Amino acid sequence: MKHAEVVRVKDVMKIEFDLIHGIETVADALRAAKHLETECMLVNRRHDDDEYGIVLLSDIAKKVLGADRAADRVNVYEIMSKPVVSVDPDMDIRYCARLFERFGLTLAPVIQGRTVVGVVSYRDIVLRGVRDRL
Numbered sequence: 001m002k003h004a005e006v007v008r009v010k011d012v013m014k015i016e017f018d019l020i021h022g023i024e025t026v027a028d029a030l031r032a033a034k035h036l037e038t039e040c041m042l043v044n045r046r047h048d049d050d051e052y053g054i055v056l057l058s059d060i061a062k063k064v065l066g067a068d069r070a071a072d073r074v075n076v077y078e079i080m081s082k083p084v085v086s087v088d089p090d091m092d093i094r095y096c097a098r099l100f101e102r103f104g105l106t107l108a109p110v111i112q113g114r115t116v117v118g119v120v121s122y123r124d125i126v127l128r129g130v131r132d133r134l
Helices: 026-032 057-065 093-103 122-133
Strands: 040-043 053-056 107-112 115-121
Touching: 026 057, 040 115, 053 057, 093 107, 093 122, 115 122
Parallel strands: none
Antiparallel strands: 040 053, 107 115
16 A cells, blocks of 8 residues: 655645734834735744744634723733643644644644744634645
8 A cells, every 4th residue: 555645734835924922012012014915923932931822813803892892902912822722833734634634723833942943723724735736
């Protein structure tokens, strides 16, 4: 039996992403964002013993817009999720998809060591990992 080529997260992830600080307002973070196609902004660690956080665009829609709050009066730390569930760049995309399903995720930062190196989503897995190899 022939084994299919293993496609790894690092082969499909986006390497451009926005890394912001939790103290920023949502309005400032959105103004500074350059890579919102990732549908998230990652929140940087404050110190070596801290963990990364994440703010999805859907979090902003639900917790700011939907709650009728002003984006310039809400700090990122108020709406972020922390700690974030992350994946390793060498993970097989099949296991990444299973992890997403098990934990109800649609995307995750890719962390190597203690550094974010990318962001991966279902979209990346399907379009880059499956469709491009058909």
